[in-house]
Amino acid sequence: MTVLTHAFTPGPIVASGPVKLTLLEPVARFSLRLRAANIPTVAKALGVDLPTTVGERAANGTTEAICLGPDEWMIIAKTDDTDKLVSACADVYASATHSLTEVSAREITVRIEGDRAAELLTIGCPRDIDSIPVGGGCRTVIDGVTVVLWRDADQSFRMDIWRSFALHIIDLLYTGSKEFAAE
Amino acid sequence: MLLIHCPYCNQTLPEAEFTYAGEAHIARPADPSSVSDEEWRDFLFIRTNVKGPHYERWRHFHGCGRYFNAVRDTVSDRFLITYKTDDPRPELSKLLEKSK
Numbered sequence: 001m002t003v004l005t006h007a008f009t010p011g012p013i014v015a016s017g018p019v020k021l022t023l024l025e026p027v028a029r030f031s032l033r034l035r036a037a038n039i040p041t042v043a044k045a046l047g048v049d050l051p052t053t054v055g056e057r058a059a060n061g062t063t064e065a066i067c068l069g070p071d072e073w074m075i076i077a078k079t080d081d082t083d084k085l086v087s088a089c090a091d092v093y094a095s096a097t098h099s100l101t102e103v104s105a106r107e108i109t110v111r112i113e114g115d116r117a118a119e120l121l122t123i124g125c126p127r128d129i130d131s132i133p134v135g136g137g138c139r140t141v142i143d144g145v146t147v148v149l150w151r152d153a154d155q156s157f158r159m160d161i162w163r164s165f166a167l168h169i170i171d172l173l174y175t176g177s178k179e180f181a182a183e
Numbered sequence: 184m185l186l187i188h189c190p191y192c193n194q195t196l197p198e199a200e201f202t203y204a205g206e207a208h209i210a211r212p213a214d215p216s217s218v219s220d221e222e223w224r225d226f227l228f229i230r231t232n233v234k235g236p237h238y239e240r241w242r243h244f245h246g247c248g249r250y251f252n253a254v255r256d257t258v259s260d261r262f263l264i265t266y267k268t269d270d271p272r273p274e275l276s277k278l279l280e281k282s283k
Binding site: 128 | 184191192193194196197198199200244245246247248249
């Protein structure tokens with residue numbers, strides 16, 4: 001059963017029960033790749049730290065960064081800040097070569113929260129959810145689809161899903177949360 | 184499910200996040216036009232297909248995305264070590280001693 005359309009209108013998907021699902025508002029997303037020597041310069045331009053351990057996060061106001069690989073970060077910001085971040089990075093490009101690619105339209109984000117949120121993720125995620133610290137995150141897989149998982153609280157997660165896979169994953173989470181509710 | 188240590192993430196993670204990527208330490212000839220057809224065939228297709236400890240490449244596909252090398256026993260499926268792609272090839276005798 002499809003609970004969403006490709007319009008991805010933000011709002012609740014499952015509003016009550018042991019796990020609540022909410023489709024979040026669009027944000028600006030950037031994929032950032034650079035060499036270690038250029039981290040301080042680009043971090044200063046973005047106004048957010050760039051952690052160097054895979055899975056660690058940093059935030060400054062509404063701008064967030066997560067380290068996804070040894071030379072790869074995902075930057076999340078308010079949609080209004082898109083131009084500011086792009087031009088700030090362009091200004092330091094000559095001294096700190098990097099690749100900043102806007103991927104805002106590539107993904108949508110679902111909030112998964114409630115008493116059994118971590119348990120719901122085990123429906124398709126092989127990683128030990130308990131090993132993800134609060135305030136950390138990771139890129140992992142759920143039912144064959146690569147996603148970025150952000151753990152904001154013990155039982156509150158954000159999941160960034162590529163749009164073309166999102167209906168499938170959201171349907172899966174929807175079914176799982178309905179099964180919890182029916183227990 | 185196998186648990187594989189990613190040397191870049193420095194975490195031991197489920198096999199489902201990884202993909203296998205063939206035998207490791209196979210260098211492309213520096214000057215392909217100077218090698219014979221047989222040597223080129225060997226480079227492209229001929230693999231050791233060992234029974235026992237096997238040097239192989241894996242990719243942390245649903246994670247950091249990096250390729251790395253591993254030594255896995257093809258009989259027991261046990262990983263003896265995983266290491267970064269630019270690390271030297273570990274001596275098998277030392278690995279076997281350590282795993283005892």
